[in-house]
Amino acid sequence: MAEYSAFSLLANALKGNKDWKPAWRKPDPKASYDVIIIGGGGHGLATAYYLAKEHGITNVAVLEKGWLGSGNVGRNTTAVRSNYLLPANTRFYEHSMKLWEDLSHDLNYNVMFSQRGCLNLAHTPAQFDDYARRGNAMRHLGVDAELMTPAQIKRLIPALDISDSARFPVVGGLMQRRAGTARHDAVAWGYARGADRRGVDIVENCEVTGFLRDGDRITGVSTSRGEIRAKKVAVAVAGSTGRVMQLAGIETMPIESHVLQAFVTESLKPFIDTVVTFGMGHFYMSQSDKGGLVYGGDIDGYNSYAQRGNLPVVDEVMSEMLALFPGLARVRMLRSWGGVCDMSMDGSPIITTGPLHGMYLNCGWCYGGFKATPASGWCFAWTIAKDQPHEFNAPFTLDRFHRGLVIDDKGQGANPRLH
Amino acid sequence: MLITCPYCGPRDVIEFTYQGDGNRERPNPASQNLDAWNAYVYDRLNPAGDHNEIWQHSGGCRAHLRVVRNTVTHEISSVAFVHGDHTSAARRKAESKS
Numbered sequence A: 001m002a003e004y005s006a007f008s009l010l011a012n013a014l015k016g017n018k019d020w021k022p023a024w025r026k027p028d029p030k031a032s033y034d035v036i037i038i039g040g041g042g043h044g045l046a047t048a049y050y051l052a053k054e055h056g057i058t059n060v061a062v063l064e065k066g067w068l069g070s071g072n073v074g075r076n077t078t079a080v081r082s083n084y085l086l087p088a089n090t091r092f093y094e095h096s097m098k099l100w101e102d103l104s105h106d107l108n109y110n111v112m113f114s115q116r117g118c119l120n121l122a123h124t125p126a127q128f129d130d131y132a133r134r135g136n137a138m139r140h141l142g143v144d145a146e147l148m149t150p151a152q153i154k155r156l157i158p159a160l161d162i163s164d165s166a167r168f169p170v171v172g173g174l175m176q177r178r179a180g181t182a183r184h185d186a187v188a189w190g191y192a193r194g195a196d197r198r199g200v201d202i203v204e205n206c207e208v209t210g211f212l213r214d215g216d217r218i219t220g221v222s223t224s225r226g227e228i229r230a231k232k233v234a235v236a237v238a239g240s241t242g243r244v245m246q247l248a249g250i251e252t253m254p255i256e257s258h259v260l261q262a263f264v265t266e267s268l269k270p271f272i273d274t275v276v277t278f279g280m281g282h283f284y285m286s287q288s289d290k291g292g293l294v295y296g297g298d299i300d301g302y303n304s305y306a307q308r309g310n311l312p313v314v315d316e317v318m319s320e321m322l323a324l325f326p327g328l329a330r331v332r333m334l335r336s337w338g339g340v341c342d343m344s345m346d347g348s349p350i351i352t353t354g355p356l357h358g359m360y361l362n363c364g365w366c367y368g369g370f371k372a373t374p375a376s377g378w379c380f381a382w383t384i385a386k387d388q389p390h391e392f393n394a395p396f397t398l399d400r401f402h403r404g405l406v407i408d409d410k411g412q413g414a415n416p417r418l419h
Numbered sequence B: 001m002l003i004t005c006p007y008c009g010p011r012d013v014i015e016f017t018y019q020g021d022g023n024r025e026r027p028n029p030a031s032q033n034l035d036a037w038n039a040y041v042y043d044r045l046n047p048a049g050d051h052n053e054i055w056q057h058s059g060g061c062r063a064h065l066r067v068v069r070n071t072v073t074h075e076i077s078s079v080a081f082v083h084g085d086h087t088s089a090a091r092r093k094a095e096s097k098s
Helices: A004-012 A042-055 A089-103 A103-107 A126-142 A150-156 A183-196 A238-247 A309-323 A369-386 B034-044 B087-097
Strands: A032-038 A058-062 A118-122 A146-148 A172-176 A201-203 A209-213 A217-221 A227-233 A253-266 A273-278 A283-289 A293-303 A331-343 A351-352 A359-363 B002-005 B010-014 B015-020 B049-055 B063-072 B076-081
Touching: A004 B063, A042 A058, A042 A183, A042 A309, A058 A183, A058 A217, A089 A126, A089 A183, A089 A369, A118 A126, A118 A150, A118 A217, A126 A172, A146 A351, A146 B034, A150 A172, A183 A369, A201 A227, A201 A369, A209 A227, A209 A238, A217 A238, A227 A369, A238 A253, A238 A351, A238 A359, A253 A309, A283 A309, A293 A309, A293 A331, A293 B015, A293 B049, A351 A369, A359 A369, A369 B015, B002 B076, B015 B034
Parallel strands: A032 A058, A032 A227, A058 A201, A118 A273, A227 A359
Antiparallel strands: A118 A172, A146 A172, A209 A217, A217 A227, A253 A293, A253 A331, A273 A283, A283 A293, A351 A359, B002 B010, B015 B049, B049 B063, B063 B076
């Protein structure tokens, strides 16, 4: 599958770049498939790719209501990390990290994965102790973590205000060196191409409008491009999970849809070469390869399906940015965008068989979906192929809430807007 | 986004605190019906469209409000006091006029 190489670049350059093939076909949907995946975002495409690659299931369609990658995979801040506290999360996200580390090679597509590190700043001794605890929990499970002093942090990020006169002085930080960023659109395109080359049909502009049933079993979907039957129907629609599950007659779910805004500044010269997060509020920032500072903060905090946000959060995020980097006060913001996140009741995802016969569900990513993309697809493909979870996603069931087995990394309780 | 508090009038959303889904019915504290408690704590309607919500005018009169807001357009179609006519606020208003 190695269509992209130094040689092919050179050969195509000499021939005027006329011979490149499209990265994926535009097939019409067939009447039936072994597996239909609803949602052509990062997770749906990764699921299709791993179904084909790991399990040999290639009679698969990915149905996307808009164009490919038009949802959350293109609406995030591109950070990738596995610095969690609870073992279920750590194992899952570390599996994702290992897949990220080989992803460009595996896909023969440069996803521009950059292990520039992710640094969480602590602003009180208690918070620093808490980070030490988290770092130890990570190292117990074989994940890299190191504590940093303010002096080390200042060397890493010269622009950061670590003085005692800062509004929230920096007392230390927790660094994961293997964390970093990836080019989000390339992740969608790379998985799409990888799945397409293995026979998966990626059907764009195909909105699912209902489910086909045989008794209490899901046997396919009705779409804006006709009815399509399938032995298995997998749902991976992120912020639209509530809407799609209502089409299947499931009125309530342990999730709420909220909007998360993100921002990018005009391009600057190299300013920061890591991902940094602000521990006294909620703010995270990195610099894209084009030079723009990419940053975000909290969700807007009330239910929303609008892919845009409101001004109070813009104000809040800018304030936090300036508390850390006063020197950015005169930098202009280039644009902002919003993604709809399905905030679960414990802040952790749901990857499961069911909840109906013939259906599989992947949702509840809160605002951590992007870094999970490879492991989410990998575990979901396993679950679909074998009708049971892999040990990495076995804790992430739909019924864990009612069974008292929540995975609440932040300890916020059943309050989606706080996760 | 503006929310029209029935007592204070239209105010910016920054004066308000979102208290979440207003559709939920808290079971009787003596109830031992676990399904009802689980549903109350974890299950949400999450509609794309009109949504019943509870907001508190925490930066104003502090009244709790029942708000119907469209989750796609952010349009607010009704605001009312959670507890009927909100007697204490109504009383203060009447006293200030007299």
